[in-house]
Amino acid sequence: MTHTAIAHSMEQELLDREFDALVTRYYQQVYNLAYRLTGNAADAEDLTQEAFLRAYRFFDRYDPTMPFMNWISRIMTNLYIDEYRRRKRLPTLSIEERFENEEGEESEQLDIPDPGPSPLEIAEANQYADAVQEGLMRLAPEFRTAVVLADVMGHSYEEIAEMMNTSIGTVRSRIHRGRKQLRDIIQKKYPELFERGDLK
Amino acid sequence: MNCRYVQSRLSAYLDMELTGHEHQLIRSHIENCIECSTEFERLRRMKHLLRQLPVVQPSQGPEAVLARLRTQRTAVSQTAVIRVGWRSTRWWQMAAGAAAVGVFLWWNSTVAETRSEATFAASSPAPIPFRSSIEPSLFRKPSPLPSEMFTPVPFNQPVFSSPILPTNYYPAANSTPSFEGLYHTFYFQNR
Numbered sequence: 001m002t003h004t005a006i007a008h009s010m011e012q013e014l015l016d017r018e019f020d021a022l023v024t025r026y027y028q029q030v031y032n033l034a035y036r037l038t039g040n041a042a043d044a045e046d047l048t049q050e051a052f053l054r055a056y057r058f059f060d061r062y063d064p065t066m067p068f069m070n071w072i073s074r075i076m077t078n079l080y081i082d083e084y085r086r087r088k089r090l091p092t093l094s095i096e097e098r099f100e101n102e103e104g105e106e107s108e109q110l111d112i113p114d115p116g117p118s119p120l121e122i123a124e125a126n127q128y129a130d131a132v133q134e135g136l137m138r139l140a141p142e143f144r145t146a147v148v149l150a151d152v153m154g155h156s157y158e159e160i161a162e163m164m165n166t167s168i169g170t171v172r173s174r175i176h177r178g179r180k181q182l183r184d185i186i187q188k189k190y191p192e193l194f195e196r197g198d199l200k
Numbered sequence: 201m202n203c204r205y206v207q208s209r210l211s212a213y214l215d216m217e218l219t220g221h222e223h224q225l226i227r228s229h230i231e232n233c234i235e236c237s238t239e240f241e242r243l244r245r246m247k248h249l250l251r252q253l254p255v256v257q258p259s260q261g262p263e264a265v266l267a268r269l270r271t272q273r274t275a276v277s278q279t280a281v282i283r284v285g286w287r288s289t290r291w292w293q294m295a296a297g298a299a300a301v302g303v304f305l306w307w308n309s310t311v312a313e314t315r316s317e318a319t320f321a322a323s324s325p326a327p328i329p330f331r332s333s334i335e336p337s338l339f340r341k342p343s344p345l346p347s348e349m350f351t352p353v354p355f356n357q358p359v360f361s362s363p364i365l366p367t368n369y370y371p372a373a374n375s376t377p378s379f380e381g382l383y384h385t386f387y388f389q390n391r
Contacts, residue, residue: 016273020266027262028255035256045258052265053272132249150215151250157217168217176211183246194242 019059022068023052030072036148037080039137047083051076073153074163077145081164084141128190135185143178150175201229203236210240214247 030051035044055062055072062071136144142164149160150171161171187194206229212218213226230237 016269020269023262023265023269027265028258031258032256036253041259044256045260045264048258049265049268053268056269056272128249129253132253147250151247152253154251157212157215172212172217175215176208179211179243179246179250182250183242186246186249194245 015059019056026069026072027052029069030076033073033076033148033153034080036133036136036152037077037141037145039133047076047080051079054079069153070155070159070163073149073155077149077163078165081141081145128186128193131186131189132182135182138185139178139181143174143181146171146174147178147182151179201225203229203233206230206233206236207239210236210243211247214240214244 027048031044031048034047034051035041038044038047051072055075058075062068136148139147145164146160149155149163150157155163157168157171157175160175161168164171183194206226209218209222209226213223213230216223218226230240
């Protein structure tokens with residue numbers, strides 16, 4: 001074995017250790033994203049493993065100045081959408097489906113768009129987690145991915161656009177329509193959740 | 201700015217993803233429009249339901265991933281050893297050598313033979329009797345001349361006085377019949 005080969009082997013060893021550390025550190029977050037996309041533990045574990053293995057294969061292309069979670073989220077979402085298109089077994093709402101606007105009532109004025117959840121909202125969120133997950137699974141995969149990346153993972157539109165290889169305008173549209181569809185699905189099951197009296 | 205336009209921007213407004221000017225426009229519209237403010241509030245609730253989803257705990261840790269990575273690395277390193285081995289033995293030089301030997305053998309068995317025969321037959325000033333003293337190639341098995349194929353038998357010669365043929369003219373008992381043997385048998389039987 002030549003000196004170059006030995007140096008290459010040592011470098012590879014260091015990269016392997018670095019990657020193992022990243023797997024250990026981010027496994028839970030990556031699994032959480034996978035679960036919110038797939039909706040069940042078995043598929044989530046498979047997707048997590050495949051995403052890490054693909055990330056390892058292309059680890060030489062990873063830019064260490066960028067967050068690892070963004071990079072692997074991109075790998076996972078592409079993997080997931082490809083796999084979903086291949087299977088096409090889960091029922092979804094059509095992208096073209098139209099939703100009617102609801103009748104409005106008196107509302108309080110808001111100084112900032114997102115003042116944060118109230119304790120009541122947090123309690124309700126836990127109570128309705130299954131309904132939300134079930135509703136997520138009925139969205140088209142592109143909508144579900146955009147909504148999960150934005151609201152569950154907390155990514156910006158720019159980051160999501162980069163992860164999903166699309167424009168910010170498309171991301172904005174997918175998130176908006178995804179949320180509206182999801183809200184309508186949950187509202188059918190729990191109408192009281194979006195009543196005005198309940199909002200105050 | 202109508203309600204349809206505002207409502208299409210409500211999620212982006214909620215996520216603080218609009219420019220400063222557009223953000224202000226949407227905000228002032230919501231403050232004065234009951235329908236849009238209600239729609240906005242419902243979207244905000246939806247977002248909070250999503251944001252408050254609990255973090256799902258996996259049933260197993262990263263061990264399965266790490267084990268698969270180890271398996272993959274072992275396979276890759278074995279492939280690398282094979283590659284390095286091939287590189288050190290300079291397989292391409294061996295292949296070139298084998299090709300050269302092959303070309304030499306082929307040339308010797310076909311081209312050289314043809315050339316030597318042509319040379320002896322045509323361009324030699326004093327033709328040496330072909331096959332009588334010189335073999336054109338070491339690799340060529342001499343083939344019998346047409347005159348040696350069989351001894352011609354005069355048509356009017358009686359059967360009993362048929363010439364004694366070379367021993368190799370008669371097929372061995374356990375061999376498959378040759379064309380010459382069959383022809384000869386037929387020839388003498390029908391005389």
